[in-house]
Amino acid sequence: MTHETRMILRLSAFAAWPAFVALGLLAATGAWPQRPFLDAFAAPFEYATLALLGLSFALALHACFRLYGWSHGRGLLCQRCGCLLGRERPGKWGRSDYRRCLGCSSNTSKRDYAFME
Numbered sequence: 001m002t003h004e005t006r007m008i009l010r011l012s013a014f015a016a017w018p019a020f021v022a023l024g025l026l027a028a029t030g031a032w033p034q035r036p037f038l039d040a041f042a043a044p045f046e047y048a049t050l051a052l053l054g055l056s057f058a059l060a061l062h063a064c065f066r067l068y069g070w071s072h073g074r075g076l077l078c079q080r081c082g083c084l085l086g087r088e089r090p091g092k093w094g095r096s097d098y099r100r101c102l103g104c105s106s107n108t109s110k111r112d113y114a115f116m117e
């Protein structure tokens with residue numbers, strides 16, 4: 001598996017988790033027996049399912065924009081493999097903040113990507 005494949009899988013997995021939760025909600029509500037007191041909870045679960053599917057679509061769209069930018073050389077890129085960097089994490093024990101590469105999982109210090117922002 002190449003670094004680019006791992007980066008695309010990580011971006012896709014982050015966008016897919018709300019859809020999996022929505023499918024779980026659909027399966028749970030479909031498995032409910034027909035009882036009047038459970039029907040009162042059906043509408044909130046339907047709204048939650050729609051909201052989760054919308055969130056998944058928005059995250060997938062954001063991932064597509066990030067990958068499009070990456071294919072054109074834009075964005076915060078890893079200096080080792082050239083893949084996109086993930087979210088900024090706080091540094092531990094007084095060290096500077098850092099981002100983890102989505103491809104090779106190496107940490108990049110803020111001083112190494114601050115000039116790209």
Ligand SMILES: [Zn+2]
Binds near residue numbers: 101102105
């Ligand atoms: Zn990397």
